Amino acid sequence: MSDTNPDKTDKPDELAGTEQPFVQHLMELRDRMIKAVIAIGVAAAVLAFFPGPGALYDIMAAPLVATLPKGATLIATNVISPFVVPIKILFMAAFMMALPIVLYQVWAFVAPGLYSHEKKLVMPLVVSSTLLFFIGVAFCYFVVFGQVFSFIQSFAPKSITAAPDIEEYLNFVLGMFLAFGLAFEVPIAVILLVRMGVLTVAQLRDYRGYFWVIAAIGTALVTPPDAGSMLMLLGVVGGLYEVGILAAHMFVKSTKPPEEKTDSEAA
Numbered sequence: 001m002s003d004t005n006p007d008k009t010d011k012p013d014e015l016a017g018t019e020q021p022f023v024q025h026l027m028e029l030r031d032r033m034i035k036a037v038i039a040i041g042v043a044a045a046v047l048a049f050f051p052g053p054g055a056l057y058d059i060m061a062a063p064l065v066a067t068l069p070k071g072a073t074l075i076a077t078n079v080i081s082p083f084v085v086p087i088k089i090l091f092m093a094a095f096m097m098a099l100p101i102v103l104y105q106v107w108a109f110v111a112p113g114l115y116s117h118e119k120k121l122v123m124p125l126v127v128s129s130t131l132l133f134f135i136g137v138a139f140c141y142f143v144v145f146g147q148v149f150s151f152i153q154s155f156a157p158k159s160i161t162a163a164p165d166i167e168e169y170l171n172f173v174l175g176m177f178l179a180f181g182l183a184f185e186v187p188i189a190v191i192l193l194v195r196m197g198v199l200t201v202a203q204l205r206d207y208r209g210y211f212w213v214i215a216a217i218g219t220a221l222v223t224p225p226d227a228g229s230m231l232m233l234l235g236v237v238g239g240l241y242e243v244g245i246l247a248a249h250m251f252v253k254s255t256k257p258p259e260e261k262t263d264s265e266a267a
Contacts, residue, residue, distance in 0.1 A: 032105040039101040044094035053086035060089055060173060061166075063145035067153045068162050075163045085166045092174070096137070100130055121195060121251075129188045136184030137177045139236070144180065147228045179222040183237050190244030191251055201249050204241075211241055 047056065061074060076082050095102075103126045111119055156162060193199045199207075212234075219233040 029109060032109045036098070036102040036105045039098040040091070040094050043097040044091055047090055047093055047097070053090045056089050056093055057086040057166075061169065063141065064149050064164065064169060066146070067149040069153070072162050074166050074169060076167075077165050078167060081165075081167050085170050088170060096134070099133070100127075103130055124251075125188055125191065129185055132184040132188065133181040136181040139184070140176050140180035144176070144229050144232060147232075148224050151228060152224070175222070180233065180236075183219075183233060184240060186237055186240040187244035187247050190241065191248045194248040195251075201245060204245050204248070208241070212238060215241070 047053075051059070065074070076085075078084075107122060107126050111122070153162065190204060194201055194204070204211075215237045216234055219230050219237065223229045223233055
């Protein structure tokens, strides 16, 4: 006897074949994350032997120590701070050391789902964003810190002996590194905005005045209360904005999809 139940008619299963690829994507994401963590762990192990957590902290504290009055030192108000703070700095340095590998794992995960013209865009952006972040951190350490700490010490009354807490100093350094590192990513953000169609190069030029106002407010919020560091960061951000406009015009034009190039050439 044949089965005439209408509920059992042969209909294609819309979910058939979707579970396995999804699981494979999760497994690949897990593998990429493991590789990134291993890279950070290897970098941390290398830095733990040379130069070591203590030496890394001394390097980090050098700009501040150089401006302290003679005989003044940094202090630890928490019992475990002398151990925890150098370890935190060790892993921060390890993450920055392994950042190219971490970003490569991100790139390798998303690359299979991109078109060929999009792949031409992503890899240069990954490399350039890494370099720009490092340049921002280096600029903050070698240029900004010296002026900021000298300015702060110049305002300290003679009756006050400076003895900064090492945890507070670590938080300050991390915040400044993040602020300047992200500030140097302005050209990348401009290129992405244009390539995604959110803004055009002409609009970015028209909005230049608004950008300077927003940048001035932002730099005033993230930098210490001295005009020198704020003006330096503002000048850097503004200059990078102009660089981003030029880069967007050249970079986006060279990474258009083939059909877009054909249409523009026909026009």
